[in-house]
């Protein structure tokens with residue numbers, strides 16, 4: 001029996017886990033190395049558009065995803081000052097027909113758990129937690145990866161290394177790509193909360209995604225986890241200066257700050273924000289695109305390659321698209337790692353740059369103040385449902 005091609009993946013986030021499943025399907029053996037001691041309940045809501053859910057369907061996960069996800073029927077866009085509806089875009093069945101797969105919302109931890117359970121069912125995938133990749137050496141015919149595991153130095157030998165290790169990727173840095181292009185604070189923070197349904201105003205419990213646009217801020221909310229909680233994200237421009245931005249997810253937010261910041265918004269938005277007792281502040285980082293993600297036997301994937309600002313809600317979706325592509329290229333090129341790596345990079349780099357730049361533009365549009373916001377609102381109000389959906393075809397209808 002011939003030995004299977006062995007891929008080592010740094011990071012068991014959404015991107016790394018999906019890549020492991022796609023590679024196992026393509027006949028590879030996969031070792032996943034995850035720095036965290038436990039893959040636990042961190043994060044909050046993620047929107048998964050059709051470009052991502054069609055891939056999860058291909059991996060046989062859609063039925064189980066439906067058990068932990070919700071499908072908002074519509075996206076409501078409202079003006080912050082007076083609640084005027086600027087745009088309404090149907091999701092639900094209409095979106096599924098148009099883009100070929102459902103538009104879902106799910107808690108990041110629930111999706112990660114589902115992927116992990118599927119990985120555990122595969123004899124070709126192993127997941128090592130508490131294992132931090134430190135570096136790698138490319139050899140003739142293979143790659144050697146150095147890591148620490150519970151304080152001990154360990155070594156892994158494989159044929160391909162995938163850096164799916166997130167925004168501050170060690171693999172990217174070791175590739176020499178992270179040098180002049182560190183992530184920079186974008187001047188905006190996301191304040192996030194999961195509000196128990198019993199504390200939420202009734203309008204926030206409807207099966208809808210909601211987007212409120214105000215000057216230098218916007219607000220997103222939708223029900224999550226079977227409607228037991230409302231996921232809320234309030235994004236504001238600020239001058240945050242943190243000492244330790246690595247632990248940002250643990251940074252506790254200040255409820256009074258958020259209430260003050262949204263004090264002039266419509267009463268519904270204020271009622272929702274006022275009901276939240278515990279916020280988490282999440283500074284948003286931006287990073288320029290690079291024109292190379294790969295070298296020899298090493299490739300980057302997901303946030304490690306292309307962190308995107310969350311204005312189009314595409315961080316997880318892009319990582320899932322990358323993962324599907326690496327699986328496709330593995331099926332095509334097998335143990336010819338050089339060809340696999342080159343083809344993957346060529347097929348993904350443009351798409352990721354397009355989404356990254358569009359996300360930046362969307363942020364500026366969302367945060368417009370008068371008079372520009374008046375023109376924006378006019379354009380939005382005139383959009384027909386079909387025109388509104390057509391604007392998303394390139395994003396949600398993408399199929400690699």
Ligand SMILES: Cc1cc2nc3c(=O)[nH]c(=O)nc-3n(C[C@H](O)[C@H](O)[C@H](O)COP(=O)(O)OP(=O)(O)OC[C@H]3O[C@@H](n4cnc5c(N)ncnc54)[C@H](O)[C@@H]3O)c2cc1C
Pocket residue numbers: 010011012013014015016033034035036042043044045046047108131132133134164165166167168169170171249301302303304310315316317319
């Ligand atoms: C804790 C957390 C919470 C998040 N919550 C949300 C959210 O609520 N909503 C949202 O839209 N997006 C969230 N994101 C971002 C979103 O999940 C990502 O944009 C998207 O899923 C891309 O995922 P990724 O797999 O590329 O990277 P990530 O999800 O960042 O995963 C990277 C993984 O690599 C591991 N890692 C890092 N360095 C090393 C190393 N040297 N060796 C081994 N492992 C390493 C990390 O522990 C992590 O598990 C969150 C990310 C994190 C890490």
